[in-house]
Amino acid sequence: MRVGVAGLGRMGRPMAARLIAAGHEVTVWNRSPGKADGLDATFAATPRDLADRAEVVVTMLADDAASDAVHRGEDGLFAGKLAHTFLEMGTVSPGHIRNLDATTRAMVIDAPVSGSTPQAQGGTLKIMAGATEDELTHLRPILDVLGDRIEALGDRGRAAVMKIAVNMLIHGMNQTLAEALALTDAAGLDRTRAFDIIAGSAAGAPMLAYRRPLYLDEAAHDVTFALALARKDMDLALALAEGFAVAMPQSATTRDRLATAEAAGFGARDMAAILAHERGET
Missing domain, CATH: 3.40.50.720 (NAD(P)-binding Rossmann-like Domain)
Structure with a gap:
């Protein structure tokens, strides 16, 4: 073809x-x-x-x-x-x-x-x-x-809605995972072991498996999904939710954290860089 x-x-x-x-x-x-x-x-x-x-x-x-x-x-x-x-x-x-x-x-x-x-x-x-x-x-x-x-x-547009819903969940998981690892890092736990325990728990998801290298050492790997695009996805999700009068307070927080990280210079880095941002790194 x-x-x-x-x-x-x-x-x-x-x-x-x-x-x-x-x-x-x-x-x-x-x-x-x-x-x-x-x-x-x-x-x-x-x-x-x-x-x-x-x-x-x-x-x-x-x-x-x-x-x-x-x-x-x-x-x-x-x-x-x-x-x-x-x-x-x-x-x-x-x-x-x-x-x-x-x-x-x-x-x-x-x-x-x-x-x-x-x-x-x-x-x-x-x-x-x-x-x-x-x-x-x-x-x-x-x-x-x-x-x-x-x-x-x-119908046209239904897949776009579904994709926005999927990405909204992924970016929420990304934020929560970053916070979980920031917590275990602060407590002195080995990050690799902490990550693998999370990935093997009820909180495990396919995303954790294929993005594992980025969460363990984001700066050492090529970008696979830019943080700025994650913020864009959350903008789409919140605009869609507003049109349907659906409340999404957790997603609003996720979007705000991504926007803050983007403003701090993390936009071109992988979305896993939200971990570095939450730890106060640059």
């Missing part, structure tokens, strides 16, 4: 690599062309050029504003003539997805993923899709390369 990938960040690049390895004819685009170095793919000059070369376009972009610029900006994806389906796989608001879908002749599906860089590399992402099973049939050759579980949630 002729597939386009827009956005070659920490998630988009390994996803593009998997599609190439699976035999798809892949074209890529990124604001910084150097991100495509080493990929056996055609590099498009503009998003429009990308959508002129691909039947299905996967976008992995940071937020609503970035997604809107790439889809509807000058020489944007929607100006292309070939692409008939756009899979927005980043974390964006449900309203943004519905607005995109309503303003193009093509089909725009929210298909955000749960997982981090290792899961993108291994094709074990969990994919939520704002589409019916029938609508996903022709996309299976793409989705099955990228993930090992695909949930068809029906």
Whole structure:
């Protein structure tokens, strides 16, 4: 299949690599062309050029504003003539997805993923899709390369809501874990042992296993999920909750702690750096 990938960040690049390895004819685009170095793919000059070369376009972009610029900006994806389906796989608001879908002749599906860089590399992402099973049939050759579980949630925007809910919980766990480790650190307990006890307890979650190196020594490892993006996710969650008149006091606190850490210079570091922030480190 002729597939386009827009956005070659920490998630988009390994996803593009998997599609190439699976035999798809892949074209890529990124604001910084150097991100495509080493990929056996055609590099498009503009998003429009990308959508002129691909039947299905996967976008992995940071937020609503970035997604809107790439889809509807000058020489944007929607100006292309070939692409008939756009899979927005980043974390964006449900309203943004519905607005995109309503303003193009093509089909725009929210298909955000749960997982981090290792899961993108291994094709074990969990994919939520704002589409019916029938609508996903022709996309299976793409989705099955990228993930090992695909949930068809029906209407546009539903997957975006589900992803926001999942990330809201993850970031809450991230904050609470940081506080737990700050407590055990202060008491003189070995961090590795304390972490492993937590991970093996009723509080254990898959996230703890694959992010273990970052929580034990965040500064020594590559960023897999920037703290600033975690704050963005919590902004989305709180805005969505306000629209539904749902109280989320714990999430509001999580968002505030992330914002404080971001203002202190932790924004570009991994979200595990919240531990260093809570310990008063720099």
